Amino acid sequence: MRPLRRDMQMIFQDPYSSLNPRHTIGTIVGAPFKLQGVKPEGGVRKEVQRLLEVVGLNPEHFNRYPHEFSGGQRQRIGIARALALNPKLVVADEPVSALDVSIQAQVVNLLDDLQTELGLTYVIIAHDLSVVRHVSDRIAVMYLGKIVELADRESLYKAPMHPYTKALLSAVPIPDPKRRSARSERILLKGDVPSPISPPSGCRFHTRCWKATEVCTTQEPPLIALKTGHQVACHHPENAPDQVPGEAALATAREAIEIVALKKEPAGAEAAPDPAATGEPGTSGAASGPGTPEEPGAGPKE
Ligand code: SF4
Structure with missing residues (x-):
């Protein structure tokens, strides 16, 4: 499974509990490289700073901790971590439901832009039908754990x-x-x-x-x-x-x-x-x- 995981990454619902509060964002975003034994060109630090820039964060904030960021910024950190290994598929579990509505739009637009730039495929799990309509090409409706319409x-x-x-x-x-x-x-x-x-x-x-x-x-x-x-x-x-x-x-x-x-x-x-x-x-x-x-x-x- 481990080699396959490089191609499939996840964005979690809660940007507060999905980031370890004791680690800097440099460590958090760089963790996939360590876990997969990948050595990016130019080093992990340089690559993490590039990823932070890609998701609209200041690369100078490499050494800051999650509590120093807002909810929307934390979700961007989670997105940067998911993109670290250049995956083909990203599963996003309610990626914006824990955010304010104004921040939701920013994160949805960021996901849109990244999809175009990086050729990603998303599987987005959501219950907000307006978000679903905005981000989806194909939609599966589930009831009690079964797909009832696709x-x-x-x-x-x-x-x-x-x-x-x-x-x-x-x-x-x-x-x-x-x-x-x-x-x-x-x-x-x-x-x-x-x-x-x-x-x-x-x-x-x-x-x-x-x-x-x-x-x-x-x-x-x-x-x-x-x-x-x-x-x-x-x-x-x-x-x-x-x-x-x-x-x-x-x-x-x-x-x-x-x-x-x-x-x-x-x-x-x-x-x-x-x-x-x-x-x-x-x-x-x-x-x-x-x-x-x-x-x-x-x-x-x-
Ligand atoms: S009409 Fe369709 S959705 Fe309604 S109970 Fe029958 S099979 Fe299920």
């Missing part, structure tokens, strides 16, 4: 096939009031996410799906391509032919969700911000309360 970005956001994906996308806040009228409803999933240790039989989503039928409770749907490049694991997909036609929805399925009709804004009108859409506390809780589709760990993954 498609390219345009196809997935334009015509999601899995009911879970549809519910997730309906919950994404639209910050531009002029564009908000483009969406007519929000789907709120009720109930809790079942335990992944003891998942429901058949389709894992059937306890919360408004389209669930008898077959969904007994047969796990395979992940199959229903359009070129668009795979889904569902017996009764949206935006595609029914795979098991003629089945009636379960009586409990009707209780599984709540559809919230969104108010249409008159064309050209400046609408007041919708507090529910932003998920602010003290609102109806439509986007942030328990049972919304945004439960942690169940989001889309690239």
